[in-house]
Amino acid sequence: MSGTSRPAAVTDAVTNDALMDALWDSLADYYGDFTAAAAEAGLTASQAKALTVLRRGPAAMRSLATTLHCDASNITGIVDRLETRGLVRREASPTDRRVKNVLLTDDGVRTVESIRAGMHGTHSALDALADADRGALHELLRRLFVGPAARPGPGPRALG
Secondary structure: OOOOOOOOHHHHHOOOOHHHHHHHHHHHHHHHHHHHHHHHHHOHHHHOOOOOOOHHOOOEEEEEHHOOOOHHHHHHHHHHHHHHOOEEEEEEOOOOOOOEEEEEOHHHHHHHHHHHHHOHHHHHHOOOOOHHHHHHHHHHHHHOOOOOHOOOOOOOOEEE
């Protein structure tokens, strides 16, 4: 079949470096969109990330720090500021009174929904995908980045 060529992605193996570059570019765009939407809500990216994690359900302070890859003292400051704004509340764990769980308030739920809705660049990029591509992307991301059973070693954690 001389004279016909196939796209490089079909004929050449994609290296880990190329995949990492594509992930970097995608995440940089996503994070920029996220940070801008958070700022529109009057929040730092760290505060918005905490709300995004909590949208999946209550979390202990230490668990929140682990998920966000930061020191427990940093999470305390983030949660203090979110609590002052009425976006989260703390309550004692029902199984261990020494542990404080953090939960979204109704205002917190509305705020995280507003941030996600305000990520226009991300929505545009995802809306441009065909349904089959959306399904494939979801499956690949789930397999790569969601949960410790999905991959060997410590690896990255999904943040929302």
